[in-house]
Amino acid sequence: MRSSQLLIPTLREAPTDAEVASHILLVRGGFIRRLTTGAYTWLPLGLRVLKRIEAIVREELVIAGAQEVLMPVVQPAELWRESGRWDTMGPEMLRFTDRHEREYCLSPTQEEVVTDLFRRVVTSYRQLPCNFYHIQTKFRDEIRPRFGLMRAREFLMKDGYSFHLDDASFEAAYSAMHDCYSAILRRLALDFRAVEADPGAMGDGDSHEFHVLAGSGEDVIAFSPASDYAANLEKAEAPVLADDHPVEPLATVPTRGMKTIAEVSEHLRLPASRCVKTLIVHADSDGEGPSLAALVVRGDHELSEAKAVRLQGIRRPLTFATDAEIKSAIGASPGSLGPVGLSLPIIADGTAAAMTSFVCGANEDDRHHVGVNWERNVGNVRVADIREALPDDMAADGSGPLEFRRGIEVGHIFKLGDKYTRSMGVSVQDRDGRSVTPIMGCYGFGVSRAVAAVVEQCHDERGIVWPESIAPFTTHIVALTGKRSTAVEAAAARLYEELTAAGVDVLLDDRDERPGVKFADADLIGIPHRVTVGERGLKNGIVEYARRDGTESRELALDEAVAHLARARNAPAAGIL
């Protein structure tokens, strides 16, 4: 392609609405433009990258034994009512009605539709196992879209679903998909971790996320450098920390105006780790009035909402009781709460429950207890892991202390069990003619988010540094054509023709621009191999070659340039190329 024939609207300055590197550079480089909140148009350069990632995803999925289909974006409400998710999905699913008042949603995911497809088409164990995927536009009405492509409302996702008669077959597919996603991310040249994750609204089984490590990531992953253990912070098990503090006598002290652990611990000259905090949340309602429960964690620990919401008896989604509800149920305000004498179900984090003597609110405004002992002063308490793990906590596999890194979730694989096949009445006949409910796996990969993730990891102060596998072009010929330099023009054109004929994807900058502009744009766009053709070199029969990543810079004799450059190839991309 010649630059003169391609719309590449580069920007010298970053638009004010862009914050993170990927958003800024993709807009400045002319890859994407925003249409509305969380929705982007793919310009020619951006689309080439997107298609290349798609191509890699397809190649790896073929190896993993998946088959491609394409399912609709518009989905009927009835299917979602069958699975029970029409009511539980919440406002992130965009719903609308057609002219006949029939209800629909815009696909946020595809379990219902694929399960419906399966039950209509597959009837015998002979057709199992099977694994369908498609690459399709998804829409999720995110509460706060941000960071450009990283958290968009409309995005491109590869989602796949496998169906199995038994666990062994399922485990094989799950493991194949685990390998497949690792292979894809390696081909995208990304530094990533596969981590244990919380499946959230998708199911109740295990799940694994694939995180690209980047400081701008929205998730925190906890991992052990000493082993393979890695988990999303939402999921990472927090160890029980032992307490060898002597048991103390109970006392009640005035704490006028003190509402926070920090204030109370400073006043009492005790560390926050000798206090507990008591959070009041809504429990599953038993009909009459608000039903509440108390969650207790050590004062220097944070409640993990993701863990708390999975507790039996806690209302989903997790909601905290209002000040008024607390006042009326307990008779005290937030800031003076504690487990002593509390007539609510109490769930204590393991570490809090292991404390021998602690400080807590007295359930009476402006008063706290000190020297509280669970057995002596509280009694019946449920114990569960409900705190967030911290750096230096022992990893769940016992291999060593945890470290934290931020990550961008680009892939997530789930064990769905029979959640959908059962609720939607799917069965196939087994070898003996009996009806069996198949089990499912589900495998998502954010194609458009992966574009952002690559840029987050691969850029410098001048622009993007695309990995060869997905760069919009392999080689960038920068022709330093002054107006009178027809020799440069001719040499660059010949090089372009020969490389293209040799199968290299070449972008020829044939614009009538000054060298500085061309170099700056080339750095911004980030094509891996650059060849500069100028009068200076031509006089000596050479062109200049440089890699965008800075690892190589040298002169090439004009007559060996094609042979040298033809070695660099990237992945073929279907459709547009």
Next chain:
RNA sequence: CGGGGCGUAGCGCAGUCUGGUAGCGCAUCACACUGGGGGUGUGGUGGUCGCAGGUUCAAAUCCUGCCGUCCCGACCA
């Protein structure tokens, strides 16, 4: 949903407090010079100042409502 910021030419911004003929840089168009890291000069194009209503002789500027957009927060006692 709550709080805050912003909305003036394609992009980045000034002007708003204190009402009086709409500006700057970049981009863009023409011409000339220049030609190895965003060059220079001259002359142009381009804006119902987010929308609607109000106050006023007069509104980008003051008031009201709405819309858009970005950031923070959404109960961690």
